[in-house]
Amino acid sequence: MSVKPSFRVAILGATGMVGQWLVHLLDHHPWFRVVALTGSDRSVGRPYGEACRWLLGAPMPEWAAQMIVRPTEPELDAEIVISALPSEIAREVEPRFAAAGYLVASNASAYRMAEDVPLVMPDVNFDHIGLIARQRATRNWSGTLLTNPNCTTTAAVLPLKALMPYGVRRVHLVSLQALSGAGYPGVPSLEIVDNILPYIPGEEEKLEREPRKLLGRFVDGAVEEAGLVISAQTNRVPTLDGHLVCISVELEEAISPEETMRAMRGYRPPEEVADLPSAVAQPIVVRTEPDRPQPRLDRMAGDGMSVVVGRVQRCPVFTLKFVALTHNTIRGAAGAALFNAEAALRWMGKV
Structure with a gap:
């Protein structure tokens, strides 16, 4: 594309280790702009810089530190959600986001082996993203759920x-x-x-x-x-x-x-x-x-x-x-989910 695409992104479970790596990797991303960070009940309503115990060597981006942590509900002004949720929470929450029309790139294991959910490494099996068509038809939703592996x-x-x-x-x-x-x-x-x-x-x-x-x-x-x-x-x-x-x-x-x-x-x-x-x-x-x-x-x-x-x-x-x-926390987790979000947009013809 001659003009750089721009997509609004939310990070689910942003205060954990994988969520922190997503904040870091999305800082200055050429396509994505983070508009929401979600967390647990004890974090909701607090600035991310106060709610998050930052563990990375790189400094927390200022835009993230000032962002108020939101509840993990499909009421976010985003097109894409990248999920760093624990699997037991992801199992219940992620389908609700996909049903609400979001593109959900998940790091959780909850749906990796589901027959209609793509388990993807874009440089290995990009074509598997085609399962999205079956998924939307089977589950009758307009969004998308795809996962990266362990x-x-x-x-x-x-x-x-x-x-x-x-x-x-x-x-x-x-x-x-x-x-x-x-x-x-x-x-x-x-x-x-x-x-x-x-x-x-x-x-x-x-x-x-x-x-x-x-x-x-x-x-x-x-x-x-x-x-x-x-x-x-x-x-x-x-x-x-x-x-x-x-x-x-x-x-x-x-x-x-x-x-x-x-x-x-x-x-x-x-x-x-x-x-x-x-x-x-x-x-x-x-x-x-x-x-x-x-x-x-x-x-x-x-x-x-x-x-x-x-x-x-x-x-x-x-x-x-x-x-x-x-x-493991870049290629094996945060970077993998981010790569999948980019690849899904390519498969959909949006980039």
Whole structure:
């Protein structure tokens, strides 16, 4: 478009960790202008700067600090809502916004696996946004609800997408997930300092299901899930940001580590989304050093929107093994929902 589009955006659940990242990422966004921030009953009616315990290193934008927190009700003067709500609240609230005509880009898990709700990473399965047509017809609403995947799923799916032409059969993955993934106040220090927690409720089930939908085919208005089998084990570790995933993959075609790295380096987003504000030219960054990726050194690759892959090797059990890293609160959460909102507008022909 010759003139920059302008859309009014509300952030639902703006005082939490993901909500704060959305405030930060939307500051000076070229298309979006934040017109409303919502929060819980204890925050409503207070200035955001007073209601929010700001946890990011970057300063809170002045416009956000002065904005009065609103109730999370579909009475907002916005076209788009980006939801950082907890799943139990999102399950009840988000459909009401979609029924009221809003475009809802959700970070919550509540509707990810619903048959008529797109589960989207725009640089992986942009065409799945086509489920919107079925959703509107089925639910008889004028708005839209689409979701992004679990933050750890993101780290696995992008490199697996690059390997799909070689026939992905089976995947085993082990995650080392950062503290910020648990939100604030998160995990008590006495549980995580000098420790690793080998269980995160609900995470393994998400990692075993979501990639099959994301990597599936959109056919005749529905998603046919990919046939791969996934086994996942999840762990909480004492890093602040950046989920690291150790992945072993069995392929139909036994390609070499060198071919694997070329395929990942060469992977590019679909043409439809390549110029969106949140898109990165290189979704997968490949490192060849023996000790990379590392959360502290690599999580901000692509401004936090790239997945970083390293330690690509032959696997004595499967075909290949490698390590993947994602910034869980940017690419895995706030940035993912923002990217989805942009992609939905592209699919609708509004940008």
